[in-house]
Amino acid sequence: MLAGGIGGARFLRGLKDALDNREAPTTTGTEITVIGNTGDDITLFGLRVCPDLDTVMYTLGGGINEEQGWGRADETFSVRTELAAYGMQPQWFGLGDRDMATHIVRAQMMAAGYPLSAITEALCDRWQPGVRLLPMSDDRVETHVLVNEGEGQRAIHFQEWWVRHRAAIDAESIVSVGAADAKPAPGVLEAIDTADFVVLPPSNPVVSVGSILGVPGIREAVAATTVVGVSPIIGGAPVRGMADACLKAIGVRTSAEAVAAHYGADLLDGWLVDEADAHTRVPGIEVRALPLYMSTPETTEAIAAAALDLAGELSGVDTGRSTR
Amino acid sequence: MLAGGIGGARFLRGLKDALDNREAPTTTGTEITVIGNTGDDITLFGLRVCPDLDTVMYTLGGGINEEQGWGRADETFSVRTELAAYGMQPQWFGLGDRDMATHIVRAQMMAAGYPLSAITEALCDRWQPGVRLLPMSDDRVETHVLVNEGEGQRAIHFQEWWVRHRAAIDAESIVSVGAADAKPAPGVLEAIDTADFVVLPPSNPVVSVGSILGVPGIREAVAATTVVGVSPIIGGAPVRGMADACLKAIGVRTSAEAVAAHYGADLLDGWLVDEADAHTRVPGIEVRALPLYMSTPETTEAIAAAALDLAGELSGVDTGRSTR
Incomplete structure (x- = not known):
């Protein structure tokens, strides 16, 4: 799994619960490696x-x-x-x-x-x-945001834009400083290469998942395996946070469909969307609709279980069945 | 004033109170410069x-x-x-x-x-x-303690000896690492040179006052002015802390008299001792006995007032009279 912060962590807890409630022995001993965003x-x-x-x-x-x-x-x-x-x-x-x-x-x-x-x-x-938690890189990669202020453009640290300004200043662009020269941390590429599949939780597609995919070598490795993602957008709005401000900065509409298209069919194989977005169609990506709000541990586990089902179907790996 | 920690700080509060309760205008506008120990x-x-x-x-x-x-x-x-x-x-x-x-x-x-x-x-x-608070030096001076342990001698940081071992391991010697090459901080020598007199509070004579005097130039400057000290030893025991362990390490008896003699008549002009030590005699040093426990703000102020009286007497500076 490639993870950002809150959304990624909560989904991950649901994923662990879902794995715990699967038939043995297919999922016994399953190891989850989490590649965490360090851009912020x-x-x-x-x-x-x-x-x-x-x-x-x-x-x-x-x-x-x-x-x-x-x-x-x-x-x-x-x-x-x-x-x-x-x-x-x-x-x-x-x-x-x-x-x-x-x-x-x-x-x-x-x-x-x-x-x-x-x-x-x-x-x-x-x-x-x-879980095995790996930073995306041991090198310093920092997300900076180019903003327009009275006197002109200025690049500020992502946290200053996000926490101080609550993303209320328009971002001209979002830059991953240092990404071009960064290497994946030890174990990252090996974990992706040997994974049965990769899950993208409903983390921010720009500054969380996007930041991880921006480290040279990671996107290519992820694209070479089966990838199932969970939409962070429901009915045209972010599930939480201010992902819309980030999407706007990179010229992507705030919709489940646009985010899937942004990830691209070369990367993404399956895409879980909310029932409100059941109309979502992206060529080359298998879309499933289900309730997508992670409001309780149980609903979160159900979303993770659906991700396991879809990943099993698309990868041919036996992911078992939920015993719930 | 040359100050260590708790004893120095409490005495200093008494000194400020004593100055506040003196006749104007002799003491109006009096400035206190505190040269603080940085050896620990x-x-x-x-x-x-x-x-x-x-x-x-x-x-x-x-x-x-x-x-x-x-x-x-x-x-x-x-x-x-x-x-x-x-x-x-x-x-x-x-x-x-x-x-x-x-x-x-x-x-x-x-x-x-x-x-x-x-x-x-x-x-x-x-x-x-x-008060104007100056570190004794901007250079790194660290008090280390040479201790005997099972296998042999080992130098440990003063804090490890003092806080961790409660000075319960015998100190072979106490070394002021870096002192030889240290310079007094900006303003220190000027403050001493222009002072009406210098007061030594009942701080640890080895690792507090001794550490300050160990910075090249400070002892000479202090010795050139009128110096009144307050004994940190009452009736053969430290007022507080474990000064006896430090005195033992440098071969000085734990008595008001021995500490005054250790400072030396070239440095010290007046010495306040407790009534229990009224017998104290050191050639060249004027000794006064009075109750020396800083048990309340009032008793502390009285000790400081006595220091001001004695300093005024010995230096010829008009230190006024207490209005209390």
Whole structure:
């Protein structure tokens, strides 16, 4: 699976539940490798923050703030309050105290020379997410957004656009700085090459999945296997977040059909859309319609089960049957 | 004043109170410059911790944990708990969340190239301690302790000896690493040269005051002016802390008299001792006995007032009279 943050993490939990409720032995011992987006990583106060990797890790490891979908449960904000009292900038990124410890460990390991993939593995030693979590790259790839302001164009970090401006400033373009020279992290291409199939969760198709596919070599590897995606757009609006602002920036309509066409039939083999989008047709892509809101663990598991069914059908791999 | 941590900070508060309760105009506009010990500074989790500077800053700025004497009031420990959950070492140094923000700001400014003196000034912009707080040096000077363990001698950071081992391992010697090549921070020598007199609070004579005096140039400058000290030893025991373990390491008896003799008559002009030590005699040093426990703000102010009286007497500077 290629994963962004909240949507990817929640879908992933549904996927684990779905696999747990399948007939043995076909799915026994199934391993999930998650290739996480690192394009919205940011250095704040000298600490290295990897929002998407952490959201996956906390969600599967039982440490997530469930209501919010990101950050830690039972969080406190003493450090943030004090940094603001010192006038430290930026103040628009709300790092909690518990969460901050993760970024302190990561920054320490980075300073000691460890690559992000090794650091992620070390952090997961504690969280035991039950999946293999790999960053898309150990190289620094940062999503920047070109915005028009009074005086002219300016490139800002994705987080500044997303969190500070709530994507309310029009994006002229979205650039993946460093992507051209980045290499997939160790294990990424091998995981894709040996996978039975690849699942694209309802993550942001531009700055999450798109960012991962932008690392040279990953798109080609993914395209060579069976790929089933879950639409992040329902009835012309993003399921959550502000994916429409990102799609607009790259000239793609906010529709399940347009996103599938954007991924392309060379990449995507199957596409799950909501019943509201049952009319979706993209040549070369098998479309199935079902309720697509991940409103409860049960509905999320049902979507993941449908993805497994479709992936099994398209790949010829026996993905078993749900025992539910 | 040359200051260590808790004892220095509390005495300093008494000194400010004493100056506030003196006849105008002799003491109006009096400025206190505090030269703080940085020998027990330590880098932890990539953050730069300056315990003595912070204790002075928090104490005078109203942010101190009064019961404990160090650290922040209303502190939380989320980051520490989480770092321990990741297995991060060391776990024997208890950094609170609020306190940690100070070290994050400091580490950030250090990474940006600011010297510690400029950083301390920036931090004090928030805390407004009402004194000019200067680190003894912008250079890295670290107190290390040579200890005997099973296999042989080992040098450990002062904090490891003090906080982790509670000074319970015998110290073979105490070394001020980097002191020989250190320069006094900007303003330090000028402040001493232009001071009416210098006060030594009841701080640790070895690892606090001794560390400051060990920066080349500072001892000579201090010796050239009138110096009044307050004994940190009462009746053969340290007022607080484990100063006896430090004195033992440098071969000095734990007595008010021995500490005065250790400072030396070339440095020290006046010495305040407790009534229990009224017998103290050191050739060339004027000794006064009075109750020396800083148990309340009032008793602390009385000790500081006595220091002002003695300093005025010895230096010829009009230090006014207490209006209390």
